[in-house]
Amino acid sequence: MxxxxxxxxxxxxxxxxxxxxxxxxxxxxxxxxxxxxxxxxxxxxxxxxxxxxxxxxxPSKEDLLYIISRDGHRQTLRLVRGAVAVSPDPAVQLATIADRFAEHHATHHETARIVNYELSALSPDHLDEITAIRRAIEAEVRAVVERGVAAGIFDTPDIAMTTMALLSLGVDVSRWYRDDGTWTPERIGTYYRSLALRIVGSRVS
Amino acid sequence: MxxxxxxxxxxxxxxxxxxxxxxxxxxxxxxxxxxxxxxxxxxxxxxxxxxxxxxxxxPSKEDLLYIISRDGHRQTLRLVRGAVAVSPDPAVQLATIADRFAEHHATHHETARIVNYELSALSPDHLDEITAIRRAIEAEVRAVVERGVAAGIFDTPDIAMTTMALLSLGVDVSRWYRDDGTWTPERIGTYYRSLALRIVGSRVS
CATH class of the missing domain: 1.10.10.60 (Homeodomain-like)
Structure with a gap:
């Protein structure tokens, strides 16, 4: 590609x-x-x-939104898959996802806001395509949580809701992040490693 | 009033x-x-x-946005103060804040989206007033986290960033919540009690 x-x-x-x-x-x-x-x-x-x-x-303003949304979601899916590839250990995988995901949503907060807050403006066909990428992102994160629980290193009562919370916490960085704020994207990423491990009840957090 | x-x-x-x-x-x-x-x-x-x-x-469309934003923020401030009033125990206070805050952002997700995502459309004077209410909300939550750390029942390396994460997690419910989804506002609220306690490293979570 x-x-x-x-x-x-x-x-x-x-x-x-x-x-x-x-x-x-x-x-x-x-x-x-x-x-x-x-x-x-x-x-x-x-x-x-x-x-x-x-x-x-x-052909339309919506087509531009679709391109921005598609490219943004594909980039996030690559980011998550790249984080999973760094280690076979679910705790390291999850910490790396949380770090890179939060840092990405700080650094690229303008694009991330469009990608996450303008979904309802997409045409039905384009929304279907974007929803499929969103589901793939969610599936990657959920699989890491599931592997951690299966290995006995994570402890969480509801894997689906925990996965939603992990993604939600990262996405919302794009809302509150300010370029002139005190926290750099790198520092936010590092902090979100430990938040993610706490959320899943990791023994190594 | x-x-x-x-x-x-x-x-x-x-x-x-x-x-x-x-x-x-x-x-x-x-x-x-x-x-x-x-x-x-x-x-x-x-x-x-x-x-x-x-x-x-x-007098203007902005005036309507200001009224919606002011009333929404005042309601959230009352909600947080009411949650603090239920118990002298910081863990109970924090769990109650997280529960009611998340449930509120699910139930009133339309208003909550406007209140949180349209701040940049407010006039400078109105934004100053809303920012003061947002700081009061944040101060209430931060004080609970500080009391928990001081009492030795919470363990968190950065109180300001943890406070931001707690509020962020609740606000973002208004983005992803769907009326036709599988999780009710009540169930989300209950789950967010334990997420908040995990985030602050509570010994009772």
């Missing part, structure tokens, strides 16, 4: 650059004004394009 | 009813479309009024 993207950029650099500018402009406006209040003219102007040129690349 | 409100409603029932209809209509539209994309016409029509009649009660 990365190879295919690179290939396209090499043969069609201007078009790829225009698309990237449109996505960046859409992130900026969706984050500031919300999806519904953003106009295609806002996005086109910020990307130094005419509204007509925007439609060459994206 | 409740006496003053009742008195006003008794002497000016129609006006009070109109205000309540406008607030209910604003909650509905802000929750569905977001503050920026909602028009005063949307709100007036849903409240069965002309836009001109809306301005008799509220």
């Amino acid at each position: 990365p190879g295919a993207t690179r290939g396209r950029a090499n043969t069609d650099a201007d078009s790829g650059d225009a698309r990237a500018r449109l996505v960046a402009a859409a992130v900026e406006f969706f984050a500031r004004k919300g999806f519904h209040a953003t106009t295609t003219r806002d996005i086109a102007t910020a990307a130094r394009m005419s509204p007509a040129a925007l439609y060459v690349h994206h | 409740p006496g003053a409100t009742r008195g006003r409603a008794n002497t000016d029932a129609d006006s009070g009813d109109a205000r309540a209809r406008l607030v209910a209509a604003a909650v509905e539209f802000f929750a569905r479309k977001g503050f920026h994309a909602t028009t005063t016409r949307d709100i007036a029509t849903a409240a069965r009024m002309s836009p001109a009649a809306l301005y008799v009660h509220h």
Whole structure:
């Protein structure tokens, strides 16, 4: 997949650059004004394009939201799978997920807000596709909790609700995080390692 | 304060009813479309009024957002203070806060989303007032955590960050909660009691 993207950029650099500018402009406006209040003219102007040129690349404002949401969710799924791959130990896997997930939601808080708070603006087909990625993310985290409980190193009365709480705690970082706040994304990530281990009742926390 | 409100409603029932209809209509539209994309016409029509009649009660759309936000935050502050009042034991206080806070954010998820996700749309003066109430809520929760640590029944390395995590976990319920989901607000509240005690490293969890 990365190879295919690179290939396209090499043969069609201007078009790829225009698309990237449109996505960046859409992130900026969706984050500031919300999806519904953003106009295609806002996005086109910020990307130094005419509204007509925007439609060459994206058939609608919703299509831009879909691209942002799809890419954001795919990135989070890769992040979680990468964290699971660092160790066979469920405690290390969970701590790494919590760390990277929280740090990601701080660093990329603008995109993360759009990805998590504008789902209802997606078309039904696009929402189905995004929901499938969200379920895959949840399944990865739940599987780590299940393995920890099965191994006797985690102790939690409801694996589904604990999984929801773990994801919820990380997602909400994107709401409260401020670039001018006292806590860096790295420090938040480190703290969330221990919070996650406490939430699952880990013996090593 | 409740006496003053009742008195006003008794002497000016129609006006009070109109205000309540406008607030209910604003909650509905802000929750569905977001503050920026909602028009005063949307709100007036849903409240069965002309836009001109809306301005008799509220000078702007932002004024309605302010009323919703102020009342929502005051309600949460009362909820937290009421939970602290149930017992002198910090563990009982914290468990009660977590229970009621999470249940509230599930039951009133539409209002809670507006209250927490539309702060940037408030005027500077109104934001200052709301921020003061948010700081009071945070101070109540932090004081409970501090008392628990001082009493040796909680064990947490960073009281400020732990307080943020406790509030964050409760607020985010309003994002993921669904009326047609499997978990009732009551069940979520009960589960969040134990999550909160785990997060603070309570010896009684």
